[in-house]
Amino acid sequence: MIIGTAKESYRADEALLTTTPQRIWMAILMAGLVALPFFFNTYWIYLACLVMINVIAATGLNVLTGFTGLVSLGHAAFMAVGAYAVAWLEKNTGLPLPVNLLAGGLLAAAVGVLVGLPSLRIKGLYLAIATIAASFILHFIFIDWRSVTGGTAGLTLEPGRIFGFQLVEYRHLYWLIMPVTVLMVTGAANLFRNRIGRAFIAIRDRDISAEVLGIPILRYKLLSFGLASFYAGIAGGLWVLFFRVVTPESFPLVTSIFLLAAVIVGGMGTIIGGVIGALFMTMVPELLRYVVDFLSPVIPNASLILSPVRTIVFGALIVGFLVFEPQGLAEIIQRIRRFFRVWPFRT
């Protein structure tokens, strides 16, 4: 049982991980991430990479929606900006891959700031509609700026190369995607230990009060849009390096809804919520396949018969979590932590 955490220095007070169990679990997670490609086959590595790309994008959206209270349904379009930027730079310049990836993120951030301009005047559903409108404009650009985007056929990439090493297999890409994800999530967690993050939360809780307190609303709202779009741009850049093809249909509106659902299911306004939400939304449909596999010997053509059922079960799980755990999956983690903190006593 932990009865308290004694902090003897400012450094300890500022630490991200404040207790020994937290540090142990984080060490186990990091060791697991490093060991994963050595113990799992291509399928699981593929899924791990996909989860991590979605984690970056969902974390970005969580910064904007969960922490700053600005609803965006244009997040997929920002991912597309990053993806197109990285694809174009990889195809047309000899710049190193990390530079291209960073440029993709920065371009998406610039577009995000532009799209975020109306957020000073409008919020809630109105802002959501404005971001959808922005994503339609971007979609139009992706189709019609053919010399850059390749039109409807899009851009196809050769495998990326980093420090002279070609990223051909998912196993190779994992070593790019995993560290970037860890870095991005850590960055987001750090953000809310400083002035910027606290300003975001103040704006979310009551923007007028925040302004009275001296927080420049427009600057911080645009900063939030820029940061969220930067995350989306990096996720999009990794996505295109992963799939090696991007077309105007690669990032539809449903991807934005998927990411928003991930943030809501995971837990808005908590970093772990975005991570767990992306993990849940990406992995559960895949794991349900194994239930279908399990039933295959009993039910002939189980894949054919049970595929619609699988989709319904996934939808029902989301509704179930929203009903029984409205604060998101992150709240379950908190409850487990509370349980062990006072164990063997009951909470």
Place this chain on the structure above:
Amino acid sequence: MSQVSRRSLLQLMGATAMATGVLGGTTLAAFADDSELVIGGSLPLTGVFGFAGVAIEKAMQDYAKIINDQGGIAGRKVRLAYEDTAYKPDTSVAVFNKLTSQNDIHLYYGDSTAFAKTISLELARADRILMGGASFATELNDPVKHPNIFIPGPDYSEMFSILLEHIAREKPGAKVVFVCSDSEFGRDPIEPGAARAKALGLDMGDVIITPPGSVDVSTEVLKLRRARPDYVIFHGYIKAPLPEFMSQAKQLGLETKFMGTFWSMDSSIWDDVGDVADGFMGIMPYRYYYDTEPAPMLDKIREMRGEYQATGYMQGMISAMILLESAKRVLEDGQELTGKNLKAAMNTIKDFDTGGIIGVPFSMAGNSIPVGRVYQYSAAEKKMNPVSDWINVGG
């Protein structure tokens, strides 16, 4: 109450996670041996393309049964290993990775252009698999860029060529307008189609682009009224908004003939449209289930399945036929089942008889089968009737 429910939910989640983990571990070991030939499939059994995926699955199962009843391919039994993708490219790739890590797969069916483009480089790199699929994208008809992929029919540009050749024969110098959806699918054959129309001496009118999923087409119909074309070729749709287009055009007194491409050509989708659909024409690379011309394979299909089978069924049947014919040629030559060998064997297919599903023997020099025929819908009979001979637009 709420506390109990939450705890139960947590327990259920834990149990599910453990069960799926155990199941995930157990299925990884289930690899095929040399006694079988596995056709893998990323099939769209649900989602917008679910109607096609279900038909394709049935056809591939049926053809596997026909082949297995005859003793298999070079002594190997044929088995289908597939999963639903809901027509999402990232899910299709996940299914591909799952199935290829669980089974020894050399033959594959992919569900979309996006999936084919995404997986093409991996197919070329691994050099193990020959892949057909639901896509007829012109871009895939490039043996250099997509060496392990084939199209089980004409690509969309070749479909336009077949329709335009039919128009040029029926009414030389006719005015043609293309109506396409604003998508990769819809825009695919516009440029080559327009060039082909000019080469055939047709009067190429406007190209009308409609937003994806649009229902109100009154603005586009007014454009048609101004253009007054003899023929309109629709592409990038399955059904909507074609009935609305034709209905409004008829109300405006236009005598335009309307045409579509393969995925609009299943007769069952027009059955509930009624008289508006009467006379609708389009390109069909295969015979219909109810065609009366002599076709032993169609007889066999009708024997196995007593009810109408959709066009997707014929597409799945031809795909399985080409995949297994290629594998048969490789195995009979004593070669290894690699992507290159399978593709080379596929390209040796000359004057191939499909038992009448495709009405003429065909050859596969490249990635496609550039053969098709124009059919016309009869609302009274509720079926498509042939109005042209088989047209081959291959070089």
